[in-house]
Amino acid sequence: MGILASLALATALASQWVYAHGGLANYTVGETWYRGYDPDQPAEDQDGKPWMIQRKWASIDPIFSATSPFLACNDPGTPPPSYIPVAAGDNITAVYWYWLHPVGPMTAWLAACPAEAEGGCAAADVNEVGWFKVWEAGLQEGTVTEGMWWQKSFQNWDGSPDLWPVTIPAALRPGLYMIRHEILSIHIEDKPQFYPECAHLNITGAGTAVPPASYLKKFPGAYDPEDPSIKINIYTDAMRNTYNYTIPGGPIWDGKL
Ligand SMILES: [Cu+2]
Secondary structure (H helix, E strand, C coil): CCHHHHHHHHHHHHHHHHHCCCCCCEEEECCEEEECCCCCCCHHHCCCCCCCCECCECCCCCECCCCCHHHCCCCECCCCCCCEEEECCCEEEEEECCCCCCCCCEEEEEEECCCHHHCHHHHCCCCCCCEEEEEEECEEECCCCCCEEHHHHCCCCCCCCEEEEEECCCCECCEEEEEEEEEEECCCCCCCEEEEEEEEEEEECCCCECCCHHHCECCCCCCCCCCCCCCCCCCCHHHHCCCCCCCCCCCCCCCCC
């Protein structure tokens, strides 16, 4: 390629690395791939398209506040027309083209939507539904400051996408649900970065379980901005000697009784 093209590409890559933000690009269930929203592509090619399954996120920038209404499903969080079909007990895999931040927890949540006759997930108020955590991963080994976090270990540096599989609880009652993936990056002192994205699911199965009310959380609401796992400076001497980290948001619900 010509030198100008090379420079342009280098500049594009450099700016991507400087800002180092990102988000959940696609989903796979089995062999089927579902395209998500892409903030780098024109909105008119995506907004309201019948194939869209992900709520709109207009930029790769994080949500900086634990009390933002966009903590639920990013900004603006506009609902898509379609659903990803998935059977309870199966995996849905979130696909990130790249992820660059190394520190902080990752969580996945589900929330039941209104029935189809009541408008389905398009009619759901993402700030009012009851979200329950079904998956989490945080500090795997070592110290808060320098240890290995799942957020780092799921990254691939050979150009292949970063994959995040989550199992839909096998006993879950079937129906229309939203799935919410959140990466919380805490590499900047006292300035947490939340990266939430939501998709619409049509979950099939013969289960009957629903989470007890104690597991249902709201976004915002699930997190205290003063939570020491959220408002955190990982570069203190204390954190250099801390080997555990409490993932915010309470326990996961796995559907087992
Ligand atoms: Cu970033």
